[in-house]
Amino acid sequence: MDRALMSFLVELATSPRALAAFMTDRETYLDGTGLSDEAKRAVMSGDRNTIAALAGGGRAMFTSSRPTYMAARPMYKKKAAKKKAAKKKAAKKK
């Protein structure tokens, strides 16, 4: 985990003044942070996954949902399969 990067991001998220200073002149602000060159590049990229990867995880894994909705084969698939079968049957009859 790049702790300097974490502190930097937390500071920007909780201090509007720091965020405004960063937005005004990103490069000058970053020079005063003590971040590694790699971290600076990640910050300048503005890419969430690049930052997350450097911060020590990189897992942008989505996990939260209600299980009742999440049957392995959802109903909408069953409906589509039924429709397809009915169409096939109709085509055969013709």
Add this chain to the structure above:
Amino acid sequence: MPPGSLTVVGTGYRVAGHVTLEARAHMEQADKLLYLVGDPVSETWIRDLNGTAESLEDCYAKGKPREVSYREMVERVLGYVRQGLDVTAAFYGHPGIFADPTHTAIRLARKQGYRAVLLPGISAEDCLFADLDLDPADRGWQSYEATDFLNRRPRFDPRCGLVLWQIGVIGEGSIAQTANREGLRELVRALLRHYSRDHRVVVYEASSYPVCDPVVERLPLRRLSEEDVSVMATLYVPPQRRRRPRSRA
């Protein structure tokens, strides 16, 4: 009332910045802090807040049904409460929205006689309204989980805004790192019954870090299934324009 309590809090989406003062105090002062967050920066920040912090992420595994993971989370949380500890469980986003284990844990804790509270947090939808500069009270809005929307086909009013959550993980029973394109195609087919192919929709994703912009992709509905949609994405379908009343001859 037996010793031990449960407080469930939300950490929002923006690292540290979306945590309310109340939630932060509970996280800092808990005898035991459990958490489930989506990014490593938030995780480190939480660990710094309270030395007892323990992740619930290991309850997940690829291919493992979510229901099983959720049961494990609930059991782990309640296990500490039964030890007589004041437990705080922190979940990303709003802890009461699309977060089954939080509601189950609160219900079971209360049933077993413990004090249990769920505090509100900042949800993806809250971020969406802020970032898209929308006041949902304007014409009303409807909000559904995308898979549920496809499964139940609820009656909705296309003249109001429509928010569909979790469009990247339609039909996903376990955990996912890439979007389910087949599910997206099905969603587009369902929406085309109510909206024109050129109806502009917005694929949205809140920003986790203050140095990143939120994802705001505006595109015609017909192109949605071709879009590179993240597993965290939410879809906003703006209201249809009101039709002009026909003038009587």
